[in-house]
Amino acid sequence: GAVVSQHPSWVICKSGTSVKIECRSLDFQATTMFWYRQFPKQSLMLMATSNEGSKATYEQGVEKDKFLINHASLTLSTLTVTSAHPEDSSFYICSARKEETASYEQYFGPGTRLTVT
Amino acid sequence: GNSVTQMEGPVTLSEEAFLTINCTYTATGYPSLFWYVQYPGEGLQLLLKATKADDKGSNKGFEATYRKETTSFHLEKGSVQVSDSAVYFCALRGLTGGGNKLTFGTGTQLKVEL
Numbered sequence: 001g002a003v004v005s006q007h008p009s010w011v012i013c014k015s016g017t018s019v020k021i022e023c024r025s026l027d028f029q030a031t032t033m034f035w036y037r038q039f040p041k042q043s044l045m046l047m048a049t050s051n052e053g054s055k056a057t058y059e060q061g062v063e064k065d066k067f068l069i070n071h072a073s074l075t076l077s078t079l080t081v082t083s084a085h086p087e088d089s090s091f092y093i094c095s096a097r098k099e100e101t102a103s104y105e106q107y108f109g110p111g112t113r114l115t116v117t
Numbered sequence: 118g119n120s121v122t123q124m125e126g127p128v129t130l131s132e133e134a135f136l137t138i139n140c141t142y143t144a145t146g147y148p149s150l151f152w153y154v155q156y157p158g159e160g161l162q163l164l165l166k167a168t169k170a171d172d173k174g175s176n177k178g179f180e181a182t183y184r185k186e187t188t189s190f191h192l193e194k195g196s197v198q199v200s201d202s203a204v205y206f207c208a209l210r211g212l213t214g215g216g217n218k219l220t221f222g223t224g225t226q227l228k229v230e231l
Contacts, residue, residue, distance in 0.1 A: 004160060043121070043221040044161075044206070093160070104210065106219065108153075108160035 001027050004096050006109035013084055013116055021079045021112045023094030029074040030096035034106060035067075038091040050077040074099075084116045119144045119211045123222035126204075130197055130229050138192040138225045140181075140207035148209040150174075150183055150190040151219070155204045164192075164205070197229045 003026040013019050023033055031052045036044040048069050049057040056069035066088075068080040077096075081088050091113050095106035123140040130136060142148065149168045153161040165174030170185035179194045190207060207222040 006160075041223060043223045044219075046218060049218075095161075105163060108162070110158065110160040 002096075002098050002107040003027055004094065004107045004109040006092075006094055006112050008112060009110065010113040011115070013114070015085055015116055016083055018080055018082045019084055019114060021081075021092055021094075021114070023077045023079070023096070023109055025075045025096040025098075025107070028096070028098050028107075030077075031074060031099055032097040033071060033077040034095045034097075035069060035077075035079050036093040036095070038093060038111070044093060047079075052077075081114065084114070086116045089114055089116045119148065119209060119220040121207050121209055121220055121222035123205075123207045123225055125223070126226035128225060128227050130227070132199055132229055132231055133196045134229075136192070136194040136197045136201075136227065138205055138207075138227070140190045140192065140222060142188050142190065142207075142209050144188075144209055144211045144220075146211065147185070148211045150181070151208040151210070152179070152181055152190070152192050153206040153208060153221075155206065155224070157203070161206060197227070199229045199231060202227055202229045 005024045007022045033050040035047045038044045047062045050069045050071040052071045058064050071077040091111050093111040095108045120143045151166045152164040154164045155161045165176040167174040167183035173182045181190050181192045204224045204226045206224045208219045210219050
């Protein structure tokens, strides 16, 4: 199988605080993971590509200092939303690329609903 | 840049009805095309894919044909079931900007009723 989990599944935080979201590949190793953001009735927007052991690659328009990504092991990437504000409220989804395949197929986590009050 | 346009939902059908969800794309070169499905409370799952023109992807009774001349990848199923109720995303993986990046459509919610 190829299962990706996210924790927490939902979180509510106060404006100005930081929130960490974890993405884990449970039964495979992933050098590359991806973080997406999804607004209601809109498509998934790629925020950044997370590379194990190196810095993440951010998409244009995504603030690096606000969305901190750490990919410290082959099974874990974390996204920290720093100094969160209500406009950061969204659905955050991660995916992981299975290393032993050359097909670039991504396996997705169930998502994390962030609400900033 | 790359983009994917798919029909807005929700699409509501009776069980055993025929399903079509339209998807068109804009991309340079020859992208790979995908349909993902998201069941309630779960992550996106790859439903089917096609990597070159005229390829037909199929899985679980769903089919989609890569039509380069119309830049389309419409999803079809001959007889839907209640268990097919989910959100369906069309996506492409282009050749520019790295081979890993997926561009998604907005998703189409399908509701199948008895």
